[in-house]
Amino acid sequence: MAEHLERQPSRREEIIELATEERHDADIPTNIGSIRTIHTRKPTESAESSTLKLGEKDIEKGPIASSLSSSKRDAEDEEVIPEDEEGINxxxxxxxxxxxxxxxxxxxxxxxxxxxxxxxxxxxxxxxxxxxxxxxxxxxxxxxxxxxxxxxxxxxxxxxxxxxxxxxxxxxxxxxxxxxxxxxxxxxxxxxxxxxxxxxxxxxxxxxxxxxxxxxxxxxxxxxxxxxxxxxxxxxxxxxxxxxxxxxxxxxxxxxxxxxxxxxxxxxxxxxxxxxxxxxxxxxxxxxxxxxxxxxxxxxxxxxxxxxxxxxxxxxxxxxxxxLSPRDLFLFSIIRPTKMLTRSLICFLISLYISIIYAYLYILFTTFTAVFTTRYHFSSGAAGLSFLGLGLGSVLGQFVFTHFGNRTVRKHMEKGDFRPEHRLWIMAFGGLALPVGLFWYGWAVEGDAHWIVGIVGTGFVGFGMMMSFMPASTYLVDVFTVYAASAMAANTVMRSLFAALIPLSSQKMYAALGYGWGNSLLGFVSLLLIPIPFLFIRYGERIRKRNTVKF
Incomplete structure (x- = not known):
């Protein structure tokens, strides 16, 4: 039995990682099975409290909601049994x-x-x-x-x-x-x-x-x-x-x-x-x-x-x-994300942060052509090149996040003190690039600066978006682990709704405020969002323990 528990943590992590990549929760079997938990009663627990634990799953605290690096505590508190190891013979x-x-x-x-x-x-x-x-x-x-x-x-x-x-x-x-x-x-x-x-x-x-x-x-x-x-x-x-x-x-x-x-x-x-x-x-x-x-x-x-x-x-x-019946699968895919979005403060705030940033991306998508054809007299063909700054900034942000984000996580895992909130340091500093880019782009266009100046500004926007989007998504995976796919689905629904609806008013905003103050308004809102990662870095673990969602 000791040998069985010894190899469970890595098996559990593999199941969670695979399920997250497959866009479903880890209690739905995947190539290597599913996760089922059998809680062992501690001496201080009564039989009644142990029974209650068997009937409900807390997805933001306790063993299941801990980060992937906390498998030692998982093994101490519960026995995790991949379904495919039962009954093989x-x-x-x-x-x-x-x-x-x-x-x-x-x-x-x-x-x-x-x-x-x-x-x-x-x-x-x-x-x-x-x-x-x-x-x-x-x-x-x-x-x-x-x-x-x-x-x-x-x-x-x-x-x-x-x-x-x-x-x-x-x-x-x-x-x-x-x-x-x-x-x-x-x-x-x-x-x-x-x-x-x-x-x-x-x-x-x-x-x-x-x-x-x-x-x-x-x-x-x-x-x-x-x-x-x-x-x-x-x-x-x-x-x-x-x-x-x-x-x-x-x-x-x-x-x-x-x-x-x-x-x-x-x-x-x-x-x-x-x-x-x-x-x-x-x-x-x-x-x-x-x-x-x-x-x-x-x-x-x-x-x-x-x-x-x-x-x-x-x-x-x-x-x-x-x-599982088809009805259960639909419940996993639809009800869980909705429940997370409405009852989990962490999921809601991180999704709100990402949704606003994603909406900014589509505000720019829907207005770039008008800006560069009217202000800079680009042809309809050349107008597509105005998106180049966003693309290059996004690629740079992806590389920076991959390098420095992984290095930060490895450092804390080697120390043995890793928490999901450590993911957010790079998001906190990367998010500063977003308002810088919005102010830069807006006033470059308003002041009729050379077109390359505005495109360089949008490069900062693309960089800031990627540096915010990727750490936030990874943070949701670390926090919700077994139910990471439902958290990501909640995030996807919210950001898609924002990206579809908020840009509807972008033309009227620019008509009323101009490109300088219009983009400055977006920049000021993004400045207000900057404290969110810092707040989660400091209070995220406490919030996870107090504000929970149970299935």
Missing amino acids: EPNIVTWDSPTDPENPMNWTLKKKWGTVALVSVITFLTPLASSMFAPGVPDVMHTFHSTNDMLTGFMVSVYVLGFAFGPLIVAPLSEMYGRLPLYHTCNVLFTVFTIAAAVSTNMTMFIFFRFFMGCFGGAPNVLGGGTIADLISREQRGTAMAVWMMGPTLGPCVGPIIGGFLTGAKGWRWNFWFVAICSGACTVMLAVLMKETSAPVILARKTKRLIKETGNTKLRSKLDNG
Whole structure:
């Protein structure tokens, strides 16, 4: 028994890490099982209090909500049993034929593995790219549909992100029931269909409707991609694949307008959608021909059904069978995030911080074209280059966070005093770049400074956004551990709603205040947000212990 407990912490961490990458909570079985906890009663506890602990899970304090580095305390307080270690020797348990079973995605050839990763990374780059690609063509869209409504100018860009808020909530539980491959194929086909529909729209209502559903189905690779990589690549080699995959959501929205600007100038705004549809259609065909199912629970479930049919033994069950009904999976994906957002102060404040910053990104996306075509007389093609500062700043922020953020965490883990709040130091200082960039960009435009001055300012904005977004997301994973996916889903829903709705008033704000004071207003709000990371660094652990959510 002592040996069993000794190896549980690393097993537990592996399950949590894999579940987080697969965008579900760790109490839903993954390739290596699920986490079930058996609380051992301490001498000071009564039988009644021990029974209460068995009936409720506290996700912000206690063993389950501790950081990944606190597994020693986990082992002292509870026995963590991965489900797949129970009953392995039972004759009715269906598992892999051997450690080298070719049906197991972990045993695929390197060519097959990395080919699948490449396909997933391409489609994950394409769908975020489509979110902002046609931004330089917004004036042409308004002219085509004879609209002068400033609110629609922003909404036609940001409505795509509104789809990101709702689509993944449905895709995630469906992927647990039917596997990743059917969801990839279905969402890719529907994304292509709605992209074509947007390209041939004849009025503004049709265009916005179809663009919303582009976002709903385009968000699927962001939900499924990390899980696919986790299915295929071992933990030791996963870093490179995850880094390549994560570049899509980072670079896509910034590279899109650069391509879209020149494409709009040469062929018109509709060709932005034809370009995306052609690329998406090609990816759909490649995935249909080359990609196989990678979800281990689904592969074993199919094997179990096949064996039941061949042998007639109805008692057979998969080693990774979770026994969860479709209703339970939807509850995990929808009710838990809502509960976290409304009842967890930490989840709400961090999500609010990120949501405001994300909304700023789409305010800039929806106004850059107007700024650089009217103030600096850029052509519709060259207007896409105005997004370059945001893109380069975001990439720099990603590298800085990866280097210094990981170094800070390693230092505290070596000391043995790591807390999730240590993630926020880099966020606290990186967040200072955001108001600097907003003031810089706003007054450069207002003062008619050279166009490169304003673009350099937006580089600070992109850097500050990435330095805030990435530590905050990692902090939520560390705080909620087993339920990290639900916390991330809550964050995604909130930030997508903000990004879709707040930019609707950006044109009126700039018309009333000008670009100098308009961006200064955004800068002042971001200044007010700066204390939040410092407050969590100092009081976060205390808040986690007092303000909890229980399931």
